[in-house]
Amino acid sequence: MSDVKSARPLSPHLSIYRFRPTMAMSIIHRITGSALYVGTLLLVWWLVAAASGPDAFATASAFFGSIIGQLILFGYSWALIHHMFGGIRHFIWDTGQAISKETSTKLAMATIIGSLAVTVILWLGILIFG
Amino acid sequence: MSDFRTPLRRVRGLGSAGGTEHFWQQRLTALANVVLITFFVILLLTLMNESYEGVREAFANPFVGIVMALVVFSATLHMKLGMQVIIEDYVHGAAKLPLLILNTFFAIAVAAACLYAIVKMSFGV
Numbered sequence: 001m002s003d004v005k006s007a008r009p010l011s012p013h014l015s016i017y018r019f020r021p022t023m024a025m026s027i028i029h030r031i032t033g034s035a036l037y038v039g040t041l042l043l044v045w046w047l048v049a050a051a052s053g054p055d056a057f058a059t060a061s062a063f064f065g066s067i068i069g070q071l072i073l074f075g076y077s078w079a080l081i082h083h084m085f086g087g088i089r090h091f092i093w094d095t096g097q098a099i100s101k102e103t104s105t106k107l108a109m110a111t112i113i114g115s116l117a118v119t120v121i122l123w124l125g126i127l128i129f130g
Numbered sequence: 131m132s133d134f135r136t137p138l139r140r141v142r143g144l145g146s147a148g149g150t151e152h153f154w155q156q157r158l159t160a161l162a163n164v165v166l167i168t169f170f171v172i173l174l175l176t177l178m179n180e181s182y183e184g185v186r187e188a189f190a191n192p193f194v195g196i197v198m199a200l201v202v203f204s205a206t207l208h209m210k211l212g213m214q215v216i217i218e219d220y221v222h223g224a225a226k227l228p229l230l231i232l233n234t235f236f237a238i239a240v241a242a243a244c245l246y247a248i249v250k251m252s253f254g255v
């Protein structure tokens with residue numbers, strides 16, 4: 001190794017890398033997708049409860065209205081919004097746009113800032129007008 | 131040795147065969163999801179403080195029933211395709227096939243339960 005003199009790149013050191021927003025967004029897209037996947041069970045519960053009758057619906061409503069229920073819904077709404085923005089980002093890439101290093105980093109930042117902003121605005125709206 | 135299947139028959143359905151179809155279906159359902167999930171979120175917001183009767187009344191509306199069925203169809207197909215990629219990326223060996231099967235069953239079970247509830251409420255029973 002010590003007699004390597006040229007400036008050619010070495011094989012990648014997988015454990016040495018600089019943190020990039022794009023890689024964070026990549027894994028978050030996967031994590032939010034998985035969370036949404038598991039969370040469809042909540043949708044099943046709510047729909048089946050509403051279809052079953054007032055008692056089952058009251059139980060489900062009580063859960064979703066509780067602090068824990070609201071926290072879960074808050075998290076789910078962020079995951080959904082973030083995943084949707086991430087998906088739209090994929091659509092932009094699919095047209096061949098915004099692939100350069102600089103633009104894709106900007107787009108990654110826009111995705112996370114946008115999803116957090118829209119989620120907070122959504123829940124502020126719920127708190128104020130709900 | 132005593133394999134009478136042609137080489138083509140043996141590789142069909144394996145590897146990247148069908149990858150384009152998978153990619154396309156993932157995009158198509160993702161595009162549909164943008165519209166459908168937005169509808170669903172707005173529906174939830176309007177129903178948030180609604181009573182049981184109010185929720186049932188909303189689901190008795192044919193437009194709500196039909197679009198909700200599309201939401202469920204698109205979302206469960208999309209999530210099945212997405213989770214399949216995740217499993218194929220991380221799981222190798224004996225656990226892979228059972229997990230792929232479980233993934234399909236989970237998506238279909240979620241879809242079936244949701245559609246049952248939607249149809250039941252649509253017909254007001």
Ligand code: HEM
Pocket residue numbers: none
């Ligand atoms: C519990 C129910 C069933 C099980 C577990 C089952 C299982 C299977 C399996 C393992 C194969 C071989 C697939 C392959 O290697 O290509 C097969 C083929 C087939 N099954 Fe079934 N089957 C069931 C019910 C039925 C029913 C109800 C029908 C028809 C009404 C049916 C029609 C066929 C036909 C036509 C094929 C040949 C498909 C081909 O061209 O390869 N099966 N089934």
Ligand code: HEM
Pocket residue numbers: 029030031032033034036037040080083084085086087088090091156157160161163164167205208209211212213215216
């Ligand atoms: C709201 C609109 C949505 C859009 C625009 C969208 C978009 C996308 C896109 C483009 C991909 C492919 C990413 C890639 O090729 O790497 C994807 C993956 C995925 N989506 Fe969605 N999606 C949406 C909603 C959902 C929902 C509701 C669920 C679950 C219930 C879900 C679960 C998944 C999963 C599990 C993956 C796989 C993630 C991965 O491979 O890393 N998505 N989504």
